[in-house]
Amino acid sequence: MFRSVIYCFVFVLINISVQINSHICDGSTRYQQCSINAACGCLYMANTNHTSICGSLEMSCSTLLPCDSSNNICNEANHICVHHPRCENHSVCYPMSMIDRQLCPPLTKWINTGNITDARYMHKASILPDGKVLIVGGINSHPLALKTAEIYDPSTGIWSGTQNMTYARFGHTSSVLTNGKILVTGGNGNGYYQNTTELYDPLTRTWKTTGSMSYTRFGHTASILPNGKVLVTGGDSHGHYLNSAELYDPLTETWTTTGNMKYSRYQHTASVLTNGKVLVTGGCVNDYLNSTELYDPSTGAWTVAAVMNNALCSHTASVLANGKVLITGGSSSRAIALNSSALYDPSTGNWTSTSNMINGRHFHTASLLPNGDVLITGGYNGSNSLNTAELYNPSTETWTIMDVMNSARSIHTASVLKNGKILITGGTDNSALNSAELY
Incomplete structure (x- = not known):
């Protein structure tokens, strides 16, 4: 014995x-x-x-x-x-x-793909109707806002240039309309906050300006509503934080104001729920916010929703297959990168805590995978950009550490391709990156 x-x-x-x-x-x-x-x-x-x-x-x-x-x-x-x-x-x-790992290094699930021409962060990426990826704007290491745009072809792994936007911008939004065109709004153009908006036509590969918003906005959100209109909320307008919201109609290419939010907010999130309403969470103004509110497209009105456990900014929000909304990370009122996660249930209007991420992070990405899991990549932990990735399983409400990316990066983009792979582009790790990788 x-x-x-x-x-x-x-x-x-x-x-x-x-x-x-x-x-x-x-x-x-x-x-x-x-x-x-x-x-x-x-x-x-x-x-x-x-x-x-x-x-x-x-x-x-x-x-x-x-x-x-x-x-x-x-x-x-x-x-x-x-x-x-x-x-x-x-x-x-x-x-x-x-x-030993030194003799047998693990196979990585991250593979480098073609580099983008212009190193950039705070840019935006959109999946085009043909499955290609359009990245627009951002800021380089100089630092200067960019007006350049590039297209990635998943079948070849090669980037190609396309027509430049009319205005250089970073901290803008990029939305795929129901007609397949891409709407870009606002942002910062080398110190000049923008109210300008532009449309990209993938068929002609050209840009044209469309109606201007009522307010200049940076760090705002843009959401495609079930009726095809685009809801823009909040943002920073030359140091004045906004509670205003506007609607873009693709049929008339015009903007109209809609009901104001209850709270001004910047670097917040906006999620279109399965019931068609829009959930706005957190953000920063003079302080960090734990408030949330709901927009009803049928009335144009906002209602205050339940507060989150944490006041946070620069977090992510993902609408899960079960209709719940997963909030991850962000920075807190003490400027600490959070590892906390929370779930919002639209059927009850309540928030519940779920298991924490392994790493605290903000300015990261969250991608809803075809199997319903959520992949978190990169971000900033308060000291350094991260190369770590984690996977959330909604069924078990648990996190799994995934293979690290080939490059640490924050304020990058992540796009779920039609083949199920995830394309990561750009970001910053003390300087702007031109690398891209696939998961």
């Missing part, structure tokens, strides 16, 4: 060491490639329920000692008991140096 307890204790210690220095082949078959090193594969660990560890397959069986047949434990220090394909599937003692 005492002997078996010792063996179990040793096995646990070995497994702790293994998992720290190597990586598990999660969901992989035995001997499957598990590393960017093609000589590495998945080896079943003895005394586990078909759990595999990634290790080099280039060990000769003649150099490996068998495991203790009574308990599948290695009596050699710094060895682990595995099943090796070249050793007649016998349990052998494998050196931990051969399963």
